Each structure stands twice: as C-alpha cells, then as structure tokens.
Amino acid sequence: MSATVPGIVEADVAVVGAGPAGLAAAVSAAEAGAGVVVVDAGPQPGGQFWRHRPETVEPNPEGMGHHGWRTYRDLRARFDAARHTGRITYMPGQQVWMAEKADAGFVVRTTPTVTAGLTSGKADGGSTVVARRLVLCPGGYDRQLPVPGWDLPGVMAAGGIQAFIKGNGALPGKRFVIAGTGPFLLPVAAGIAEAGGEVLAVLESSSPKAWLPYLKPAAGVPGKAVEGVEYAAVFARHRIPYRIRTIVTEVLGTGRTSGARTAKVDADSRVRPGTERVYRDVDVVGFGWGFTPQMELPLALGVETRVDADGSLVGVVTERQESSVPGLFLAGEVTGVGGATLAVLEGHTAGASAAAAPEPAAKLQGLRTTARHRRFAEAMHRAHPVPAAWQDWLAPGTTVCRCEEVTAGEITGARDSLGARDARTLKSFTRAGMGWCQGRVCGFAAACLGAGPGAAPTIESLSGAAKRPLAAPVGIGELAALQTTDN
C-alpha cells in the first residue's frame, strides 16, 4: 500500500467517469474552453458500454458487437485531440473514494483501482483533484435479485458476462442461461452466441404485452426498434429460445453452477405450479434485473434525489443537468437509467453547462431528443418492472447479502421482530450490506425486503443502502495522508 502524499491536480471542470456520459461531458467542456480533468476507474476510455480489449493488445479495436461505435470513435478522437492540446488531463485507473464541497468548488480524492505495482500503468498513488465545477458520470451496474443458489460460482451478472466477452475476447463458459427482465438481456445473449457460446434460453419475467400501453414513447425512438430487429435476427440464426413470463427459481450445483430450475409466472409474477423445467449442463447463469445507478458520490455531496420509474434512486437535475448542489452536474445513469444514447446527450449538456458555455444553437433540438429518450426509458422501466412477487421466490435460507452471507430469513426476521424496516437498521441488526461491496449488490433487495412484500422501497431506505463513508476501499496510508494535508 502506498502512503505517498497525494499530488494535487487543478482544473476548471472535473469529470468523473469516461463512459458515454463522461466522454461527452469532457469533450464538450474542453471544446467550450475549459481546462478539464477526467478521472476514470477503468484503464482506458469507454466505460462499461464501450468496454473493449486492452489497447496495448488491440490498438485499433473495430467495435465488434458494440452499438454506437461510430459515436465512440468520434468522441474518442475529440477526447484524444483535447488531451494533446492539454485541455484535458486524463487520469485512468483511478477510482474516486471521496468527493467534498470546498470553498472554491469541489475536492475529489482518488486511489488506484488496482494496487500499485500490479499494473504496467503509470499511476502508483492517489491524487487530489480540485475543480470549480464537477460533473459526475459514474454509470451503473446490474441490479440483482437473490434466488436460491445464486452465490454459486458460474452465476454472473448479465452485464458481467458481456464485460467479460468485450474485455477479454473470450467466453466465461460454453453453455449459458440468461434470465431477468428488460431489453439488455438481448445484447448479452446475442454477444454470447456471436462469440461461439451456446445460449440455452433467455428467460424474460415480463411479457411483450406489457409494452402495449407505451407504444407511443417507444415509437419516438425508432432506433431502438431497429436494434430489436437485429437481435431477433441473431436469435433466429443461433436458435436461441426466448421465453416470456419465465424465471429461474433455483440455480443448481455443488461447488459450481451445473443447471437451472425454471418456472412460468403469471401476470402478477407468481410461480405457476406444474410449469417447472430444468436446464442441465449449464456453465453460466446470467442475471439482470435492470441497473443500479452508482449513487455514492452524488449522495456524499448531498444532491436531491428521487425514486425513478424502475425503483432506482437517482439524482434530480435541471435541463442543464445541474443537481441541487450548485456547480455539481450529473449525467448518465445517475439521473435515471436510460442507455448510452441518452447518456451521451446528457453528457454533452452537462459538460457545456459546467464550462459555462454560451447556449449552443442546437440546444433546443438536443433537449427534445433527450426528452424523447427519457420517455422511452420510462416506458421500458414500466414494461420490464422488477416482478412484484419476487420476494415469494425466496426460501428462508436463501443468501441475500453475498459478502456477509445474510439470509432472507434473517432479514425478514429482523424486519418482523425487531422493526428493522430500512436498509440502515437492517445493516446494524443483520450486517446485510456491511461487507466488501457495501451493499452495492444486495442493497436494492435488502431495501425491498425491509419494506415488506409488495411495498416499494423509499428514498430514505435506498439512500441508506447507497450512502457510504468511503466510495471505494482505500489503504490506511491514504487516510493518514489525508489528515496531514488538511491540517
């Protein structure tokens, strides 16, 4: 662990994240004349959506299996150009562990994502970034619901499977079952099939009928329908069965995943007796129930929040992407999960706003497009909800918190007999969310279990799960150095 005194980097605008929103924000702010610092946990630009093979191995990736790769290439060219002129200072491989408001703006403290010495990269210590304005584009990750057996090796987040393929150019297994809800399951399955894996089934808990009330907002973003047709073609070519109103009730295996037990559910997401089926010789079961925005930094800075249509805690922003904290802008999944196109639009607006650029001519058009994509995202969330009855699928012994190994029975017990109804109280009674991941994986499920069957989690409970004193694990040396710097 390095105990170096952190270096201080100053900028007009600091951007956290180099995915679709962060790249767009950085480019827009720099092109508007601001000096920009970009801090990103990843080793190269792209974020999760445009994750690709290490450029040391594959210098000019072709973007196989990526959507919007041309947008990425354009943003990347402008990003690199601004780096060459010194407008953008890029700090890859650095995760932010603390963000604070200061007199002159914001202070962002970073620590290497991978311990110094294990990478060939340059960064071997943390840094302190001081900026007048801050744009947070931290993205999100797969939302998870527990199910018996989901802690077996071989169970992966759906997005984790996709990241594995995009980042490694390899498959984490041969035979897959993909389950959960939402259109994201389609590119995951298509990516597996195109890479040579076998997808035994894609199980969607909802039904396409759920889209019927939302055809108008869906038609507002025709590109999404085109994407849907592309996936349908891949599914047909690889004979991937797509089963609706179907869930995994149990992951089977000893020591590792070997199969999946599934069942049909009714319109209220209750398991229909007698519809069970078992898939055998399964290497990987992938689960995705939408996404969880990465809210710890916005929460640490005290932004106003709301619960979005998908049950996620998100930040409230103005049309200029400014949060309730003056000078703090949010873009991408932390303002509501809506995909990469929306994230890029928001990033551009946030970057230009943070650089205090004059109103761009294309602003109105941009805002209209943004609004159309937001309406589509809301329709998608309503058509692919977290199933109302998912808590019924659990057994008392089902692990909910994977880090601290807390079961569903322990959580509902604390709720019913000790009155622990919010994530914070559940933490103290059961240790759910107290381990390595700090509730990132179980936070949503634990908040729902605390709220009780059918009840939606509240802002307070979701914030309780996402509020963390430190946004990333740091060495004691960095905390020690922090004191010295501040005194």
Place this chain on the structure above:
Amino acid sequence: MNAYTSGDNLPGEPGEVTVTFDGRPLRTSAGQSVGSALVTNGITAWRDTRKHARPRGLFCGIGVCFDCLVAVDGVPNQRACLVEVREGMEIKGSCEPNVHPLAGSEGGRE
C-alpha cells in the same frame, strides 16, 4: 475438467502469457484479466467465504462485488476481474490455510 481452455479465445490473440495459480502454471494470452485467465482454464472458484466457506469466483465482472478477490504477486484482496495478467504473475486463491482459518475444505476447487 477444463471445459473451455485458452484455446477457446476468439481469433486474433497475439502473445501467450504464462502465470501460476497456487503454483500451477496456466497459459493464457496477453490482455486477459486474471479472472479470465482462471475461468478459461476451467478454474471457476478461488476463494472461500469467511462464514460458511462457500466457494466464490467471478460474479459482477466489473469490480463492484468483490466476490473474485485473489492474491496477486503477494498482494492480497485484488479483484481478479480488474487485474491484467503479466508474464510470470503469481496468483493465489485465498482459501490457502495460511490465509484463512476456515480453509481446509476444498469445496471451491474443481
């Protein structure tokens, strides 16, 4: 036991890299994560949990869940999904007896 080996990597892989896992040499290719090097060699679990000694390997794949912790070149608690392999890298599962008291069960090893 190796259901899918590094030979299954997609075409166009330059540069073979050899690392060791608990002393056993594994072949992989440049640009893989430690997690990918292990999983494509058929090793799906490399850690036991503290409480019930349950096996763990990759889960979130993007550095969020910390399920895939592994020791790399003597540095403990590294996320296997984030560390890139380097020639000669020494990877150790943390269910080694000297690392954690509940180990002894080989439940996580395939």
